[in-house]
Amino acid sequence: MPSTARVSDTIVDQLEAMILEGTLQAGQRLPTERALAERFEVSRPSVRDALQKLGARGLVRRQQGGGTYVADGVGASFTDPLLELLSQDPNSANSVIEFRHALEGLAARLAAERGTAEDRELIQRKFDELQRLQAEGSLEEEAAADAEFHLAIAEAAHNPVLLHVMRTMFLLLRDNIVGNLGSMERGSEPRQRIREQHENMLKHIVLSPDPNKARASAREHLETVGDMVRDNIAAEERQRTSQRRDLFKP
Secondary structure (H helix, E strand, C coil), X not given: XXXXXXXXXXXXXXXXXXXXXXXXXXXXXXXXXXXXHHHHCCCHHHHHHHHHHHHHXXXXXXXXXXXXXXXXCCCCCCCHHHHHXXXXXXXXXXXXXXXHHHHHHHHHHHHHHHCCHHHHHHHHXXXXXXXXXXXXXXXXXXXXXXXHHHHHHHHHCCCHHHHHHHHHCHHHHHHHHHHHHHCCCCCCHHHHHHHHHHHHHHHHHHHCCCHHHHHHHHHHHHHHHHHHHHHHHHHHHHHHHHHHHHCCCC
16 A cells, blocks of 8 residues: 555645646645545545645645645746836837747647647637627726736647746736727727737637647737837827927927
């Protein structure tokens, strides 16, 4: 009969894999020891030993009387101070677009290749929620849903490095989308073009998966967003130039 230590190591391996692949996320509460024991078909002492090992590695934290949680710092390579610095940098919007362009085309291609039925269902749900909020939600709600749609695609890529990089950038991604959408009227032609590009991504990743078309649709979307960001930056700079000139008018 396997020892408690060997059984707990097996549980540790499975929970670590779930954290790595994003099934368990930072701050998420784990099931109770009893529920985990039933799920893994092991004893509660084995589960308790596994959680202690994960705690020693800094992957989970135990809250007295409140359960066990995935550690808040897991995947948090971009800390709040850095996010604040980036948000204050006038060039950050364009930098985020360049970052997204590099990763999201790959994510879309891999999602079309590797996505499971469950992945496609999640992407569809996120797309439907985005559509709802585009019609009736606040700017912040729409931006968060937009970011969630792109993150669902990253999950479907089944590349844990890509997924965790995208997740650590979630707040910056959301704020970047807020800034992009904020300059466009809800029913404007640019907003409609973005909606159509999201529909194309959904089509080539979920409805009729085609890796090359999925990558192309993601890149087209980000090129459009990038052009809008650059136009906005140029317009703001022209405005600042005009204001400076007004200071010296007689």
